[in-house]
Amino acid sequence: MPKSLDPIEILIRRLQRSAGLEQSELAELRTLQVDVADVARNEAISREGDRVEHCMLLVEGFLIRLQHTRGGKRQILSFYVPGDIPDLQTLHLPTMDHSLAAITPARLGRIPHKSIQELCNRNRRVADALWRETLIDAAVARTWVRCVGRLTARARVAHMLCELHARLDAVGLAKDPIRMPITQADFADAMSLSVVQINMTLRDLREEGLITVHKREMIVHDLVRLQYVAEFDPLYLHLDPAQRR
Incomplete structure (x- = not known):
């Protein structure tokens, strides 16, 4: 390494x-x-x-x-x-x-x-x-419960990608292409979906021009639209300095 x-x-x-x-x-x-x-x-x-x-x-x-x-x-x-x-x-x-x-x-x-x-x-x-x-x-755990319990497969996967992007950005690691070595099986086991559903959803997000995932790297082409699909609000990550006491 x-x-x-x-x-x-x-x-x-x-x-x-x-x-x-x-x-x-x-x-x-x-x-x-x-x-x-x-x-x-x-x-x-x-x-x-x-x-x-x-x-x-x-x-x-x-x-x-x-x-x-x-x-x-x-x-x-x-x-x-x-x-x-x-x-x-x-x-x-x-x-x-x-x-x-x-x-x-x-x-x-x-x-x-x-x-x-x-x-x-x-x-x-x-x-x-x-x-x-x-x-x-x-x-984060509370938000995952909402995602798994109430969001569609498409929104769940988009939400996970938005979260990882925000958390990597917080430590300066979100420059395109972003290292994304999480497998489809990993996403499936996190989002309570099948690998087939994950594969189809990533394909759909790619065809919509939102992301590209290739060789375990990700490029986000339209973060605003991806966040809309995901119903993503980064409030729960508490990264905004204005949220501090």
Whole structure:
């Protein structure tokens, strides 16, 4: 895997967009202890029932949160992009009630709970920024419930593409062509659709001139129209500085 950004710098890029921290607080973040490791595509990072003592900062690649039915069917609950810490809740709920896995080769920064807790005890605004991230994660989950429960297949897929575009843009990774290595099976397991439905929907969006997806890269040709199809309002991502307290 090629050399990537410093782990803390990509976290800072994310928190600056959502929380607007001061330079002194960014300096505090740079004191975090981070151990970097590469993981393979489809590698499990943590499993339901595991007790963990670290949070995982995604530096490069894509992760998923997932659960399985008794019969082995997979439900993807969230996608994660660089800059995300998908298991911040383990600071207070250290036993995993779901699993995390890589869907691409990925680079992770492992940050001990103790290191984060000590930083949060020293700096209230950093603690608030990390707490805000867990609340945004919950807001994304609520929106996914609405999408899966009430939107058409076409709108669901368009909504997912809009969300990923917005979240990648927040960390400077949304320049065309956008790396989009999520498979049609991944989309199907996230949106409660079949692979056939995903394939047909992506074809329709392409024929309408909204997107091009080729060799695991995506170009968005008309973001405004794609957002209209998706009924997409980025409010739930809380990336607008005007939404801060």
